[in-house]
Amino acid sequence: MNFLANKWVAPWLEGLGRIALLAREALGSLVLLRVPWRSVVYQVYYIGVKSQSVVLITGAFTGMVLGAQTYFQFHKVKMDTATLAVVSVSMCSELGPVLTALMVAGRVGASIAAELGTMRVTEQIDALRTLATHPVDYLVVPRLVAAHLALPLLTAEAICIGIGASYWVGVHLLGIDPTYSWYNAIRYTDAFDVLIGMTKAFIYGGIVALIGCYKGMTCGEGAEGVGRATTESVVYSSITILIANFFLTLSLGSIVHLL
Amino acid sequence: MIEVRDLKKKFGAQPILDGVTFRIETGESAVIIGRSGGGKSVLLKHLIGLLKPDSGEVLVDNQSIVSMNERELLPVRRKFGMLFQGAALFDSLTVAENVAFALRHNHRMAEGEIRRRVATALEMVDLPGTENKKPSELSGGMRKRVGLARAIIYEPQFMLYDEPTTGLDPVVSDSIDQLILRVRDRLKVTTVVVTHDMRSARRVGHRIFMLHGKKIHAAGTPEEIFHSADPVVRNFIEGVSNPKEITF
Numbered sequence: 001m002n003f004l005a006n007k008w009v010a011p012w013l014e015g016l017g018r019i020a021l022l023a024r025e026a027l028g029s030l031v032l033l034r035v036p037w038r039s040v041v042y043q044v045y046y047i048g049v050k051s052q053s054v055v056l057i058t059g060a061f062t063g064m065v066l067g068a069q070t071y072f073q074f075h076k077v078k079m080d081t082a083t084l085a086v087v088s089v090s091m092c093s094e095l096g097p098v099l100t101a102l103m104v105a106g107r108v109g110a111s112i113a114a115e116l117g118t119m120r121v122t123e124q125i126d127a128l129r130t131l132a133t134h135p136v137d138y139l140v141v142p143r144l145v146a147a148h149l150a151l152p153l154l155t156a157e158a159i160c161i162g163i164g165a166s167y168w169v170g171v172h173l174l175g176i177d178p179t180y181s182w183y184n185a186i187r188y189t190d191a192f193d194v195l196i197g198m199t200k201a202f203i204y205g206g207i208v209a210l211i212g213c214y215k216g217m218t219c220g221e222g223a224e225g226v227g228r229a230t231t232e233s234v235v236y237s238s239i240t241i242l243i244a245n246f247f248l249t250l251s252l253g254s255i256v257h258l259l
Numbered sequence: 260m261i262e263v264r265d266l267k268k269k270f271g272a273q274p275i276l277d278g279v280t281f282r283i284e285t286g287e288s289a290v291i292i293g294r295s296g297g298g299k300s301v302l303l304k305h306l307i308g309l310l311k312p313d314s315g316e317v318l319v320d321n322q323s324i325v326s327m328n329e330r331e332l333l334p335v336r337r338k339f340g341m342l343f344q345g346a347a348l349f350d351s352l353t354v355a356e357n358v359a360f361a362l363r364h365n366h367r368m369a370e371g372e373i374r375r376r377v378a379t380a381l382e383m384v385d386l387p388g389t390e391n392k393k394p395s396e397l398s399g400g401m402r403k404r405v406g407l408a409r410a411i412i413y414e415p416q417f418m419l420y421d422e423p424t425t426g427l428d429p430v431v432s433d434s435i436d437q438l439i440l441r442v443r444d445r446l447k448v449t450t451v452v453v454t455h456d457m458r459s460a461r462r463v464g465h466r467i468f469m470l471h472g473k474k475i476h477a478a479g480t481p482e483e484i485f486h487s488a489d490p491v492v493r494n495f496i497e498g499v500s501n502p503k504e505i506t507f
Contacts, residue, residue, distance in 0.1 A: 036364075119349075122345060122347060122350075123343045123344075123345060123347040124347050124348075124349055124350070126304070126309050126343070126347065127341070127343060127347035127348075127349070127406075128349075129309060129329070129332075129336065130307055130309070130336055130339060130340070130341040130410075130419075131336075131360055131361045131364070131365070131409070132333045132334070132336040132337045132361065132364075132365050133333075133360075133361075133364050133365070134329060134330060134333065138364070
């Protein structure tokens with residue numbers, strides 16, 4: 001039992017504490033407006049624009065598969081026209097934010113960890129410090145702000161393309177009535193579903209950027225250290241997103257229910 | 260003035276520095292020599308607060324820096340310039356952007372004035388016209404010179420050099436030594452050089468400190484060190500290994 005506590009629990013708690021301290025430092029920088037806005041714009045471009053293809057393909061094919069599968073089940077009980085409504089609600093509140101965040105964790109989180117990890121092992125982060133620049137201000141804050149901004153936009157894009165692709169499959173390949181499909185989709189998709197999805201995306205952006213930055217800035221020596229940091233960044237971000245999604249669904253759902 | 264008092268540092272269970280004490284006066288040029296892996300770079304990083312000691316004091320202009328956090332250290336670090344062993348240039352930036360980094364981030368200065376000072380700094384390190392090159396297009400010696408230009412552009416009071424001539428051929432090493440002397444004499448900076456290149460140590464140092472056995476083993480002017488009768492110092496200067504240390 002002691003062995004488990006020393007080998008797994010203690011380092012895990014330590015890592016969690018360090019990420020919390022990193023988040024606090026970044027928040028302090030944001031509050032005091034120590035934000036290099038040019039870097040933020042570049043990071044928004046890198047995280048947002050450069051992730052287009054990944055997010056579009058993920059959104060489109062998720063919507064198409066979900067639409068087809070829902071149709072096959074609903075068709076048995078003659079509820080074909082409810083297909084798009086199910087896809088719309090699922091994409092807005094669950095699949096859109098989660099799958100987009102997982103794809104961005106794979107593409108951007110890994111890249112952040114590798115870039116900052118390489119900077120650490122080649123002493124570039126130390127050089128930054130000797131030039132009287134706080135690494136959190138220069139490296140973490142722009143990535144964090146950009147991820148918070150880009151993830152909701154990418155998620156909105158994935159949701160739109162997913163619903164559109166599902167509509168195309170349903171109407172053109174499976175023969176569902178287009179008018180009733182749209183009518184039901186709009187009727188059953190609440191504004192709160194979209195709000196929940198955007199809130200989740202905003203939070204997942206922070207998770208991806210913070211874990212990527214933390215893993216990069218604390219990576220071990222050499223190529224092996226950078227490789228391990230990159231892998232751990234993707235794994236921990238993905239797991240954190242999936243676990244956070246459950247708790248966010250429950251808590252945000254309860255808040256909406258109260259409203 | 261930089262003063263180190265009874266500095267101790269361990270990495271895990273491995274002691275690296277065990278009671279290092281010395282003082283470098285303003286305007287002085289000090290060279291720290293010692294064997295590879297002996298803790299010279301670790302000691303240098305303590306002087307600018309990149310590493311925290313387990314115990315002991317580091318004073319910069321009579322101000323203790325060991326208990327300062329990262330933000331409190333920023334104004335202290337503005338007094339320092341540092342040249343890293345591998346130059347540590349930001350590889351996503353051009354030479355000009357690297358050299359101008361501190362001016363853009365810490366000083367409110369017009370773009371024209373920044374460009375002028377970048378050109379002057381590059382001129383000083385004999386690399387005029389390289390502004391638009393990327394660090395990957397430069398040789399090892401050129402990278403170190405750009406690193407030096409980046410460190411001196413804001414005219415620091417203290418310059419730290421971490422193995423400035425390691426990995427360079429004798430001609431380039433000589434040019435780096437001359438640059439260190441030029442910077443020292445023109446900017447009147449307090450200089451600390453970590454090296455195991457004895458020729459370089461003799462040329463650039465007013466005083467030499469030898470780190471051995473995790474402590475300052477010997478200290479003196481270059482003449483005193485080079486004429487020392489101490490067997491450890493003699494072995495190091497003459498490059499004699501202890502046969503007992505050779506294992507196959």
